[in-house]
Amino acid sequence: MSDQRGFSTRAIHAGYEPDPLTGAVNVPIYASSTFAQDGVGGLRGGFEYARTGNPTRRALEANLAALEGGTYGRGFASGMAATDTLLRSALRPGDHLVIPNDAYGGTFRLIDKVFTQWGITYSVAPVTDIDAVRAAVRPETKLVWVETPTNPLLNVGDIEALAGVAHDAGAKLVVDNTFASPYLQQPLSLGADVVLHSTTKYLGGHSDVVGGALVTDDEELDAAFAFLQNGAGAVPGPFDGYLTLRGIKTLAVRMDRHCDNAEKVVDFLSGHAKIESVLYPGLPGHPGHEVAAKQMKRFGGMISVLVAGGIDAAKDFCARTEVFTLAESLGGIESLIEHPGAMTHASTAGSLLEVPDNLVRLSVGIEDIDDILGDLENALR
Known part of the structure; x- marks a missing residue:
């Protein structure tokens, strides 16, 4: 072929x-x-x-x-x-x-x-x-x-x-x-x-x-x-x-669903009082948006946010989700949430690569979007 x-x-x-x-x-x-x-x-x-x-x-x-x-x-x-x-x-x-x-x-x-x-x-x-x-x-x-x-x-x-x-x-x-x-x-x-x-x-x-x-x-x-x-x-x-x-074999259909759900999550979190900022290349205000639009088909299923209230609020957000599982890794069909500073990026502490302590990373899965959004709303309540 x-x-x-x-x-x-x-x-x-x-x-x-x-x-x-x-x-x-x-x-x-x-x-x-x-x-x-x-x-x-x-x-x-x-x-x-x-x-x-x-x-x-x-x-x-x-x-x-x-x-x-x-x-x-x-x-x-x-x-x-x-x-x-x-x-x-x-x-x-x-x-x-x-x-x-x-x-x-x-x-x-x-x-x-x-x-x-x-x-x-x-x-x-x-x-x-x-x-x-x-x-x-x-x-x-x-x-x-x-x-x-x-x-x-x-x-x-x-x-x-x-x-x-x-x-x-x-x-x-x-x-x-x-x-x-x-x-x-x-x-x-x-x-x-x-x-x-x-x-x-x-x-x-x-x-x-x-x-x-x-x-x-x-x-x-x-x-x-x-x-x-x-x-x-x-x-x-x-x-x-x-x-x-x-x-x-199902990568294309999964990625489209990941992207669909991520875009809706971005819309929800971008206007939330407990979120300082949303980091997502699909946002027109993202500094890399134009480059991403040029070289990517869509903007992906990964979202990072800075949580208002510092590290304690960020960890509390991670602990309160139910549809989002608190776990390392990403890219699976299930939604995952993590605190990079204490988990995947703990090795960067004290270096030039250290991440903000109120940073939370979301790997948006392919569950029903209403359940995803409801889970985030409850966790931030």
Whole structure:
């Protein structure tokens, strides 16, 4: 089938054709640690050992590449495993990278606490300020790492402009596309060199599997990813691959519902006396609204708010919801609420990436909107 097919068609079909022996429409779970060979070195379908390759994982990787419009896809055991593989593939002692001033806490922790021990340095810059990113670049810069929208402040970076900054410096642009998903945004088409996902989130979509992915058009980078994927072994199991593929099949319809519900939540919270401000790229007053409208199909299902009354009011808001579950992670069919400063971004405390203590992040699910709004109204009462 052609890669020119529509998004939902690719999501359902890319990477797998019905099994020629049984006609199975869904990809089988190949729960085998090893594969029979037809003589020494005679590999059937290229498979020898499940860490090196697995048919279920291969189907997932081909599907992910097709969704992002990329040539190569690699699956990993988690988003952080994908992050670690990318950093180790692209950086050597003495190298430098630029990261957002509100990056995901886990990404910051890995870079700040682990990679700096190996002689890697980093600078912090807002993804919204192209001049600031350019000023942060050094002769030894190898990566410009961005999230857009960012986690958790939902700032928006101009991917095409950031790619220009990175490439002018001889560096690669990496875009963490987890918040947007490939349905809403495809960074490779805008000049990014690598797209990263925590497939745990919108791609899997059901809060039942952990995974990560890297997608690129760069053959040399992909070879480095493949080497570490096999050599370090942080690979997803076949059941993980199956669950992620199952989730991907409904990504488009889920994302539209996430966006529909988020827009109504934004309307409700924007006029609420107990909310200081709402952070959402779909708001015309959001500083990244025009860029988001240019490079995203819609504005996503993630919302952050600053709660009037400080940290105690923010934590009380989180504790009082019922439809919204107080939990880390995001992008599942159920609505989640969290306090980033004490939860997902606790590692940024005291750093340049520290988040406001009255910040609350909402992952708006696909429940009935009246129930979502009623829950928020009760929690803020």
